[in-house]
Amino acid sequence: MKARWDIFCSVVDNYGDIGVTWRLARQLVVEHACDVRLWVDDLRAFERMCPDIDVHLAQQWQEGVDVRHWPSEWVAAPAADVVIAAFACQLPPDYMEAMAERQRTPLWMNLDYLSAEEWVVGCHRLPSVKFKGVQKYFFFPGFRPGTGGLLREAGLLEQRHAFQQDVAAQQHFLQGLGVFPLAGARLISLFAYENAGLARWLDVLSTDGRATHLLVPEGRILGDVARWLGVEGLAAGAVHQRQALTVQVLPFVRQEQYDRLLWCCDFNAVRGEDSFVRAQWAGRPLLWHIYRQDEDIHLDKLDAFLELYTAALSPAARAALVSLWQAWNTEGDMAQPWKMLMEHWPEVLAHAERWCLEQGLQADLATALVQFYESWI
Known part of the structure; x- marks a missing residue:
């Protein structure tokens, strides 16, 4: 069965956060056959780089990605196999409870900001905090061997x-x-x-x-x-x-x-x-x-x-x-x-x-x- 992925994006500077997560979500679908939900709290910012987005819909499909509006009042949703909190955004408390209630807890990662600093290599993939038995990990993009590398589509x-x-x-x-x-x-x-x-x-x-x-x-x-x-x-x-x-x-x-x-x-x-x-x-x-x-x-x-x-x-x-x-x-x-x-x-x-x-x-x-x-x- 395909792994189910949830990527959470809280838009901060209009384009950077959603730009990275949108590229990542599409690549996971196209090249790795993942089942991806992309949760975005600002669909109007998303619309600039994906004009087909309907900013009024809570759920829609775009280029194979299940795009969800991340509302201020969270609506119950099952937790995925892999959960990515992009750029240290805070997950909804009810969603974290859903992660803890799974029979097999998900892989929970904080996809951090890109940096060339040397310390990144030592922190990449290290465990971070836990929530009721669900372990979070640091995941750092980077330029050095020993990091997560850079977004780059095949070919x-x-x-x-x-x-x-x-x-x-x-x-x-x-x-x-x-x-x-x-x-x-x-x-x-x-x-x-x-x-x-x-x-x-x-x-x-x-x-x-x-x-x-x-x-x-x-x-x-x-x-x-x-x-x-x-x-x-x-x-x-x-x-x-x-x-x-x-x-x-x-x-x-x-x-x-x-x-x-x-x-x-x-x-x-x-x-x-x-x-x-x-x-x-x-x-x-x-x-x-x-x-x-x-x-x-x-x-x-x-x-x-x-x-x-x-x-x-x-x-x-x-x-x-x-x-x-x-x-x-x-x-x-x-x-x-x-x-x-x-x-x-x-x-x-x-x-x-x-x-x-x-x-x-x-x-x-x-x-x-x-x-x-x-x-x-």
Whole structure:
């Protein structure tokens, strides 16, 4: 019999949490024949990346996944064989009672946030708290051997490579979004949180000797882009040009389309967790806007990733990349770090592809979760 999985997602920053759990749920169904219920407390946020969602339904099927609205007033539901609390969300008390009442208690996991910090390896798959005999385990995605790996669908890297070799396919995709860049223009995608450091970066791009076409999916950074352009507001479809820089706002698209957008671009600025991982699978240089946390502890996570990611770069290229990422995440001056990065562009570009292929040698997150369940039973 197929194992039954329950994944609980409490939407915090609109897209990151649901982005990860939606990809995971679909992959468990398609590649591992799991029976998956995805409990989501905010269907309107979910609707942005899955427009077929009916936000008024308590239960519906989407791409083989049983999607359930997670109501504030819990309605009794039987516990599954595997229970995932995504990003440390708190399960409904009545559901926890249902877990404890099962003849065979479920495998209960806290799917934690992605981190490159060394301590993650030591904590991965360790037991956590118990609830009436039901043991919870830590499960950490990660970049190092000994972690749960990253979300990666079967054949993803092969699909990406074929797409990037097919200029006609890229042009067709971009034209479907209404994007018609100038010949030879640098393509950059920008998906980020609010950032006061954006203006200096856009200043540099606009005065560069090479044309840049900046593609900005709808999101929180639009206010900063609008202020730099000197316009009242921006919406999908807007196109503005200032000297060498063309700024175009794109609609929020499905995850598969966003993946292809990243594959088309020469450089990708991303945020949070889901888009961060997808930018790495694009095999192109990237800039990560990490989610800000109290007391700036997010900067420790940023430094841990940079230490791992830049280890194989030359000292000069490493310094350029590190200074750019640190400036972006502290709202510092982006002008000089960007110019430094351009001086080492061939090395940074080749490194992005190597890093992608190296990460692709590890088991993907969905497979690691299934393997843990199989070893647990």
